[in-house]
Every structure is written in C-alpha cells, then in structure tokens.
Amino acid sequence: MHEVKYIRPKSLADAVQTYRTTPGCRPLAGGTDLMVMLHARTVRPEPLALLDLWWLAELKGVRRVQDMVEIGAAESYTGIIASRDVQQHLSALAAAARTIGAAQIQNRGTLGGNLANASPAGDTLPVLLAYDAVVVTDRRAIPVDKFFVGYRKTALQADELITAVRFPIGRQVAFRKVGTRAAQAISKVVMAVSRDPARIAIGSVAEVPLRARRAEAALDRGDVEGAIAAVADDIRPIDDVRSTAAYRRTVTQNVLRELLESVRGAR
Amino acid sequence: MRFTLNGREVSFAGSGARRLLDVIREDLGATGTKEGCGEGECGACSVIIDGEVVDSCLVAVGQVEGSDVITVEGLADGGRLTALQQAFIERGAAQCGICTPGMLLAAHVLLEQSRRLTADDVREGLAGNLCRCTGYTKIIDAVLSCTK
Numbered sequence: 001m002h003e004v005k006y007i008r009p010k011s012l013a014d015a016v017q018t019y020r021t022t023p024g025c026r027p028l029a030g031g032t033d034l035m036v037m038l039h040a041r042t043v044r045p046e047p048l049a050l051l052d053l054w055w056l057a058e059l060k061g062v063r064r065v066q067d068m069v070e071i072g073a074a075e076s077y078t079g080i081i082a083s084r085d086v087q088q089h090l091s092a093l094a095a096a097a098r099t100i101g102a103a104q105i106q107n108r109g110t111l112g113g114n115l116a117n118a119s120p121a122g123d124t125l126p127v128l129l130a131y132d133a134v135v136v137t138d139r140r141a142i143p144v145d146k147f148f149v150g151y152r153k154t155a156l157q158a159d160e161l162i163t164a165v166r167f168p169i170g171r172q173v174a175f176r177k178v179g180t181r182a183a184q185a186i187s188k189v190v191m192a193v194s195r196d197p198a199r200i201a202i203g204s205v206a207e208v209p210l211r212a213r214r215a216e217a218a219l220d221r222g223d224v225e226g227a228i229a230a231v232a233d234d235i236r237p238i239d240d241v242r243s244t245a246a247y248r249r250t251v252t253q254n255v256l257r258e259l260l261e262s263v264r265g266a267r
Numbered sequence: 268m269r270f271t272l273n274g275r276e277v278s279f280a281g282s283g284a285r286r287l288l289d290v291i292r293e294d295l296g297a298t299g300t301k302e303g304c305g306e307g308e309c310g311a312c313s314v315i316i317d318g319e320v321v322d323s324c325l326v327a328v329g330q331v332e333g334s335d336v337i338t339v340e341g342l343a344d345g346g347r348l349t350a351l352q353q354a355f356i357e358r359g360a361a362q363c364g365i366c367t368p369g370m371l372l373a374a375h376v377l378l379e380q381s382r383r384l385t386a387d388d389v390r391e392g393l394a395g396n397l398c399r400c401t402g403y404t405k406i407i408d409a410v411l412s413c414t415k
Contacts, residue, residue, distance in 0.1 A: 006283025006329035031325040036306045039286065039324070050284050054330055078319070102395025103373065104310055107319045108326075183394030184308055 004038070005049035012058040012163065015051060016138045020159045024048030027161060029074045030108030032101070033117040059112065059163060062086060067169055070136075073112025073162045077124075081106065092173035092192055096127045102183045112162040115144075118152045118208070121187045123177055125209035128165065129201030130173045130192035136164040148208040173199075174259040178251055180242070188243040189251045193259040195219070200227070200256065205235035205248050215256070224260055228253050268332040272297065273341030283329020288312045290328045291338060299339040299368050303397070310396035313369035314338050320376045322395075339368035342375060351375060351413050360409040362400035369396045374410045382415045 007022070009015035019025055026047035028034055034050075037043045053059055059074035062083035069085045077097040080086050086094050100109055100123050114122045115135060128144045135142045138161045147155050156162070173194045179185030190203040198219035200212040212234035218226035237248035269278045272295060279290055288305075291297045291314070303311030305324050312323045315337040342349050351374055354360070361367045370393060377384065377392035384392070389410045390403075398406065 003282045004284035006327055008283075008329060008332065028327060028330075031327060031330070032307055035286065035325045035327065038284070039305055050327060050329075052327065052330055101307065102310070103320050103376070103392060104313060104322045104325075104395040105307055107321050183391070184397070 004047055006052065007049055008052045008055060012056055012138070012161075015053060015056060016161060019051055019161055022049055022051070025051050027051045027053050027116065029053050029110040029113040030076065032105055032109045033113060033119070053112070053161070065166070068166045069169055070164050070166045071111055072164055073115075073136075074110050077106040077109045078103075080111070089169040090131065090167055090173075092130065092175040093124065093127050093167070095175045096124045096177070096190075096192070099123055099177045099179075099182070105184075111165045115147065115162055115165070116154065116156065118148055118154050120151070120206060120208055121190065121204045122209060123187060123190050123203070126190055126192040126201035126203045127173065127175055128167075129209060129211055130194045130199040131167045131171055132197075132199070133168075134166045135162055136166060137162055141166070145211060148210075151207040172196075172263055174262045176255050176259055178255060186242060189248050189255060191252070191255050191259060193256065193263060195260065195263045198227075200231065200234075202231075202235060202252060204242075205237045205252055207236070210234070219260075224257075227260070228257055231256050268329060270331045270333060271335045273337055279328060281328075283332070284327050286324055287314070287326040287328045287331060287336070288323040291323060291336075297338050297340050301365050301368060303365065308397070309366070310369040310373065311366055313372045313396065315372055315376060318376070318379070320373045320395075337372070339371055342371060349375070351378065351410065354409040354412045355406070358405050358409040358412065360402065360405040362398075362402045366396055366398045366400075370398070370406055374406075374413075377410070378413055382413075384411065384414045386411060 028050040053074050059072045061072045062085050063070045064085050081097045133144045135147050175192045177190045178188050187204045192201045198216045200215045203209045212231045214230035214234050215227040218230050232249050237245040239245050291300050301311040303309035307322045307325045313320050314323045317334050373396050389407050
C-alpha cells in the first residue's frame with residue numbers, strides 16, 4: 001500500500017495552487033467523512049495526498065456581509081452553533097447543526113466538507129436548499145440548487161475548492177430530522193421548509209438532497225393539502241439498512257404537514 | 268512534525284495522513300485510547316485537542332501539528348486521580364472499560380465548560396460516547412457528582 005502524503009498549505013492561495021498542480025490530491029477538512037472512507041479504502045480513485053484545509057484562516061468564521069451571512073467552508077458546526085448571526089438569522093441551520101452526531105462530530109464537521117461529500121443524508125444540506133444558499137468556490141458562486149448533480153456527485157470541477165457558503169437573511173425556515181435516536185444517528189428523513197418563498201427540501205429520500213418541486217408549486221398556490229399529496233411523487237426513496245421506502249414516504253408527508261404548521265404558526 | 272501529548276512534546280516522522288488514533292497507540296504507546304467503531308460513531312477513541320473533545324479515528328496526525336493533545340493517561344496528575352476519575356471508581360461507572368477513557372475525556376471537557384450541569388446536559392454532552400454494557404446511569408451519576 002502506498003503512503004498517502006499530508007500537505008498543510010500556508011494560505012488559501014497556496015491551497016488553490018497545490019490542488020491544481022498535485023496529482024491525486026484530495027482536500028481534507030474535519031475528516032468526519034473522508035478519514036472513515038480512507039481507512040476503509042473506499043475512496044476512488046485512491047488519493048496520493050491529503051490537502052489539509054482545516055487550519056486555513058480564510059476558511060474559518062461566520063461573517064455578516066450586507067444582507068447575507070457568510071460561513072467559512074472549514075468552520076466547525078460547533079462554531080456555527082455558537083455564532084450570534086446564525087442564531088439570529090439562520091435558526092434552522094443552528095437546529096440542524098445541533099442534530100449532527102454529538103460534540104465530537106460537531107467539533108470537526110464543516111459545511112464545506114459535507115457539501116463536497118454530497119451525501120443524500122447530509123443533515124444540513126436540505127437547510128441550505130431551503131435558504132437558497134450559495135456555494136462560493138475559489139472561482140465562482142454556485143446556487144446550492146445546482147450543486148448536487150447525482151449520487152455523491154457535485155458541480156465542482158476537478159481542481160475547484162469550496163471556500164464559503166452564503167445565506168440570504170430574513171427567511172423563516174423550519175427543520176426536522178427523523179433518525180433512530182437523537183444523537184449519532186444518520187437520518188431516515190431530514191427536511192427543511194420555507195413558506196414564503198415556497199421551499200421544500202428533503203434528504204435521505206433520493207440519490208441527492210432534493211427540492212420537492214411539485215409540492216412547492218402546490219404550496220405556491222396556497223394548496224397545503226395538495227403539497228402534502230404531491231411530495232410523495234417528488235421523492236424517490238429506497239429500502240436500505242436505515243429504513244424502508246414506504247416508511248420514508250409516509251414520514252415525509254407527516255413531517256411536511258408538521259413543518260408547514262410550524263412555519264404558519266410562527267408568523 | 269511535533270505536538271504536545273499529555274503535556275510532553277512528542278515528534279512523529281511518519282506520514283501525516285495516518286490516523287491520530289493509530290499514532291498515539293502504536294507509535295507513542297499510549298494505549299489508554301481505544302478503537303471501537305473506527306467511524307466516528309462510538310467515541311471510544313475520544314481525545315482532547317486544544318480543549319475540544321474529538322474522535323481520534325477521524326483526525327490525520329498531521330492536523331495536530333503544534334496542538335495540545337490529551338488522552339486518558341493525561342488526566343491524572345502523577346498518581347493522583349481527578350475528582351471525576353475518583354467518582355467513576357466510587358460509583359461503579361465502568362463495566363468492561365472500553366468506553367471509559369472516552370467517557371472520562373468527554374465528561375472532563377463538559378465539566379471544564381460548566382460545573383452547573385443537569386442530567387440532560389450530561390446526557391447530551393456524552394451522546395457521542397456509546398457504552399455497550401449500557402451502564403449509562405452510573406456514568407451520568409458519577410459526572411453529576413462533580414457538578415455544583
């Protein structure tokens with residue numbers, strides 16, 4: 001087995017340059033996904049080097065930028081939960097972050113890492129969709145709605161690094177995760193919902209975190225019952241080790257009803 | 268590369284991509300840290316890095332260059348156990364012992380953050396540490412006995 005090299009870049013510019021010029025290079029942040037896959041040797045192609053983004057100051061922190069909140073790609077969920085801007089403007093993101101793993105995982109997990117890993121079960125990914133967040137990279141801004149292009153496939157180019165995620169503020173989003181237990185659980189269904197504009201984003205029910213377009217269209221017409229009926233056709237759940245397609249379909253409809261009531265009640 | 272392990276500076280010459288867990292156990296001989304699942308689910312390999320509790324199976328050793336790492340061996344001061352360790356013994360908060368180092372470290376950080384904790388705070392703070400003997404009640408009692 002070849003030895004994987006570890007590279008700690010000095011700056012974001014250094015990281016961008018190294019990523020572009022080093023064959024077999026794989027970005028690493030908190031390691032909550034990648035270190036597991038590396039140890040199990042399921043990363044394809046097998047990386048020759050790890051590019052450690054964890055310590056880059058440019059990728060840390062939560063900032064208010066005009067009418068947006070910008071979160072560094074390598075900021076930890078613990079840092080996100082502690083941010084006053086997040087608590088004040090992105091309460092659904094704070095709620096989602098608190099459901100991720102437990103202290104050990106929240107101390108290491110990052111938005112950039114979860115976006116790049118693009119797991120359909122990523123707990124914060126539906127929240128990003130419901131807020132219409134924008135993924136900022138070293139070269140462009142990608143609406144998160146255009147980011148997940150297939151099972152664990154993203155719109156990122158081969159040498160493109162995620163640097164931050166931007167969230168517009170002033171939107172009310174409700175969040176709910178359904179798992180086997182409160183902590184350390186991978187979602188069976190995870191959902192984030194906004195009433196105005198109509199956004200219904202769901203994880204663990206398809207090969208990507210998805211927006212339920214038919215349900216959103218019904219909600220746009222003010223047809224709540226129509227949205228709850230339509231969402232069953234928007235999702236593509238499967239039977240797997242965590243749950244069944246039938247369970248996920250029923251729970252998706254129930255959770256949508258609950259979240260729509262909670263966003264209505266809050267206004 | 269160098270980092271601090273239990274207050275002592277250590278150096279490591281191998282690949283920085285290796286898991287911190289493996290380097291601590293195999294290269295540095297601190298076998299108090301246990302491997303459970305190797306997937307960040309069970310917390311048996313918990314260590315404290317710069318004051319935060321982290322699963323050492325998820326950390327590449329290169330990432331702790333210049334950091335302060337504490338394992339269960341670093342809790343006691345010489346032969347003198349901490350109040351938390353003493354409470355674990357007195358209250359029978361260990362059965363098979365595999366989860367104990369991680370439980371102690373996660374609880375240690377929790378108590379550093381606040382001495383005013385409810386049973387729910389302790390349960391949430393230790394949610395990342397699984398005990399497969401399911402002896403949680405005594406563990407939670409032991410931690411609560413160290414609160415104000």
